Amino acid sequence: MGVPRGGRIVVVGGGPAAAAAAVALREIGHDGGLVIVGGEPRPPYSRPPLSKAFLSGGVEAGDLALGVADAELRTGVRAIRVDLDERRVHLADGERLPYDGLVLATGTRARRPRDPSVEVVSTIADAERVSARMARARSALVVGSGFLAYELASATHARGIETTLVIRPGALAARWGMLADVLTDRVRTAGIRLVESPGGAFGDGTAITADGRRWEADLVLAAIGAEPDVIAPEYAATGYLTDDRCRLRRTVVAAGDAATVRSPGGARRDRTWTNALAQGAAAARSLLDDDAPPYAPVPYAWTEACGTEVKIAGAPPLGVAPAVIDGDLSEGRALLQWPGGAAAVGYRIPVARLKTLAAAPAPATLEG
Ligand SMILES: Cc1cc2nc3c(=O)[nH]c(=O)nc-3n(C[C@H](O)[C@H](O)[C@H](O)COP(=O)(O)OP(=O)(O)OC[C@H]3O[C@@H](n4cnc5c(N)ncnc54)[C@H](O)[C@@H]3O)c2cc1C
Structure with a gap:
């Protein structure tokens, strides 16, 4: 019942x-x-x-x-x-x-750093506060290795703020395979400084990377899970x-x-x-309803970096080199497919079609 x-x-x-x-x-x-x-x-x-x-x-x-x-x-x-x-x-x-x-x-x-001057964007209240600080900032440090960090760096960059993105090497690729390279290339090409650091510390207006370098900015944003x-x-x-x-x-x-x-x-x-x-x-x-069906959706996520939208359906491309079905990645517009998944990079396609492509048999080559 x-x-x-x-x-x-x-x-x-x-x-x-x-x-x-x-x-x-x-x-x-x-x-x-x-x-x-x-x-x-x-x-x-x-x-x-x-x-x-x-x-x-x-x-x-x-x-x-x-x-x-x-x-x-x-x-x-x-x-x-x-x-x-x-x-x-x-x-x-x-x-x-x-x-x-x-x-x-x-x-x-959201994990919030102890230092209250380091901003996190999780709620409307956070975003309003950060937006007001962005209006006064000339430089920003963004710390984090997920989609959200890339989005925040893209947003500060779009507002004309000199932006440095501090990421853990390999962290995004461990979850999203070669799509991590697509995003990283995109933000680097747009003019965001990318710093790879396997650890380090950050606080009021600074980040210290694992190699001991010190980075300073008017605004520090964290997207750390x-x-x-x-x-x-x-x-x-x-x-x-x-x-x-x-x-x-x-x-x-x-x-x-x-x-x-x-x-x-x-x-x-x-x-x-x-x-x-x-x-x-x-x-x-x-x-x-006692007879409700099992919940088994085709996963779907999207993000955007410096004006390029990336949509992903199905399993992420881990350990595979996706086939390019249409377009050209070097031109920032491509439709990709691999066994169990598909992605659209700067490419217009309805979500339902992308999900269908993710479920269809795909040509793919093993990486390495
Ligand atoms: C800045 C940002 C950007 C994002 N961008 C993307 C994106 O591009 N693509 C994508 O797929 N996903 C994105 N996400 C993730 C997406 O927003 C979440 O997956 C989604 O919001 C989860 O929905 P939810 O209802 O489970 O939880 P939430 O949206 O987190 O909502 C939970 C709500 O419950 C309230 N709550 C918690 N505990 C209690 C309690 N004990 N009593 C009463 N209320 C409580 C919270 O205050 C909150 O309002 C983004 C998330 C953030 C923060």
């Missing part, structure tokens, strides 16, 4: 996974109580533009709002604990919310570890960046926008 008709569903989290779950619950026919508890002071919004068009001046906070369906929205209050046996969510203001069904969509908490932001302590280390239908229990589901899905192919955590939306909807179905 799913959640009883007319029962009360509580959604904890104020991001896309929470919003998508609420919309799907109503679409599937949940006509009982529906409460969304979001820790930020504003309704759910879209995060990806924060490090891109928002910082470079193309969009404003009001453009980022997400629809949340017909739900009671409690913003600016965090859930601090859930009692899974008693079926109650405890809020920071002392209120307890009983539930018949629970969606946990609490996302991740994030941890699952969970309210059930037993999942603190792993994030919410669900079955293949996003369930923790019959009455509790989890979705988005805070969730890891166990399936016959292994545990899968996908911290992307598209996954948060799809998994929020899938988790909602699993809550209401």
